[in-house]
């Protein structure tokens with residue numbers, strides 16, 4: 001072996017342990033390919049050997065921002081490095097200490113970061129190279145990650161770069177070493193503090209830089225505490241020792257000053273604590289473990305279904321929280337869903353269980369899942385989602401068998417769970433059906449006839465619908481109205497006579513269909529007063545015989561199809577003028593001939609040459625004339641259409657006589673009331 005090769009071989013041995021980022025840094029520093037990678041050592045890798053300036057310039061690239069979450073990422077990076085030592089079997093405790101001045105210490109009893117002089121830089125220790133070299137291409141380049149820990153590989157140097165002060169103590173080979181850094185730069189050289197007999201491992205103490213995180217930024221005791229404690233749950237082989245300055249705990253709930261965690265029961269302990277005081281659907285937590293925690297392919301989980309609380313899934317890969325889930329969670333859902341459906345088949349409930357989705361199953365599930373895989377890949381904005389495909393397979397395989405076993409081993413609780421999940425599925429289907437109906441009726445309400453010029457007010461109370469005859473009257477009315485409260489529906493020509501038309505014709509009539517749509521209240525037995533979209537329905541037709549005829553057809557329609565609308569006092573007749581009388585600036589309007597004669601007598605000087613105009617129809621009126629005479633609530637006259645209680649039978653009788661199918665009856669009525677009729681009426 002050539003000398004040079006042996007040398008690099010040696011340095012590889014030196015850095016053969018975790019964390020890989022550190023390992024890689026050392027390898028890169030030694031001028032050789034990153035261990036584990038086949039790629040030749042390229043210019044790109046050299047680029048990687050930068051100082052820490054880029055980290056301070058663009059912290060977001062390395063820790064996803066500078067907010068509270070990013071700040072706590074610093075702690076995650078440091079404890080994950082220590083955790084890697086523990087998982088590799090070199091350390092069995094980790095101490096986390098939060099101090100009043102805002103600094104945080106993470107210590108372990110692992111092998112200690114190597115302190116040997118670096119072969120390539122004889123004046124620098126390996127420790128200094130690890131702490132001051134940006135070795136991974138940043139957290140967004142997954143190819144170069146092979147570490148399990150930290151910010152998925154960016155390394156402890158990022159923490160150093162973003163700390164105003166950081167000191168490392170290494171106890172290794174019976175000696176204690178120390179080096180101090182400020183904002184990523186060595187403040188001291190590596191000091192040898194002398195012999196230590198009963199100590200080994202690494203201690204990193206750091207204070208995040210307020211220049212980066214802002215003057216008020218500080219670790220939240222509760223958050224740090226939970227992050228630290230979770231490591232103990234995730235790996236029973238490590239003891240987590242917590243301590244926090246009492247000054248920081250004023251007003252903080254549930255965080256002790258000192259605490260030591262070691263959970264032999266692993267995730268089951270975690271779930272027992274997390275569901276404490278809640279009612280479970282079944283008595284026994286479903287938990288298990290496959291493989292040795294910390295080694296490739298190992299899976300551990302604990303799940304319980306809580307009766308009346310929302311569920312949650314806390315998942316981890318290599319003890320790193322994956323708050324956005326990912327492939328391992330997909331494996332868990334698949335195993336549980338398949339397991340439960342298989343069980344349903346076995347107990348003859350397959351049909352009912354067919355509707356179950358994994359949402360039904362997971363909605364009430366409180367679950368923790370931990371998987372260990374080599375070279376995990378993370379995705380998402382903050383790299384909080386596991387992307388490695390093998391994780392899905394590993395988890396599903398491990399959990400499916402165990403779940404089958406759990407279900408088969410206790411049929412009573414398996415059936416409880418099945419019934420409960422089926423209930424959820426059925427309730428979901430019911431809710432969806434209800435929502436569909438609600439949506440359909442909302443759409444129906446919204447599908448208003450195109451000709452309707454609706455008012456902007458949506459409340460029925462205070463809004464009015466003017467039913468007018470013809471598009472030209474409709475146009476005038478639209479201009480004359482108060483848009484907020486007055487809607488206009490123009491009808492074209494004579495509407496169908498409902499008293500003489502058959503049901504089919506009625507159903508096909510577009511004019512009436514539009515009217516029914518606009519009103520929103522339905523007809524016949526389906527009439528619902530609370531759905532009526534307007535408080536007043538006003539028939540506004542020309543002040544002539546045609547107009548009267550159309551009004552009578554409409555009233556007949558309402559009387560036959562929605563009598564409640566009349567009974568409840570919603571139907572009105574507008575009273576438009578027939579004449580305009582003007583003389584010397586004075587303008588008056590008259591409803592009919594009698595009114596005209598009266599006004600001429602009373603309101604104008606005798607013999608005055610009053611100009612008399614006769615409106616041929618509403619469409620002829622200027623919008624402001626129409627408003628003032630007929631539509632403005634302050635000036636108009638409305639006639640309310642009423643059904644007099646004592647006249648009920650008479651009314652029905654007259655409607656039939658006047659509007660019904662028998663022309664003779666109508667003719668007879670006209671004969672009786674000849675003075676009100678003129679020839680046009682005979683056309684009916």
Ligand code: 0RA
Nearest residue numbers: 017022081082085110111112113202
């Ligand atoms: C590089 C190489 C070795 C260990 C470590 C780094 C190491 C890093 C941290 C960070 C926190 N605690 C740590 N403990 C160890 C392997 C050294 C060897 O082979 O002896």
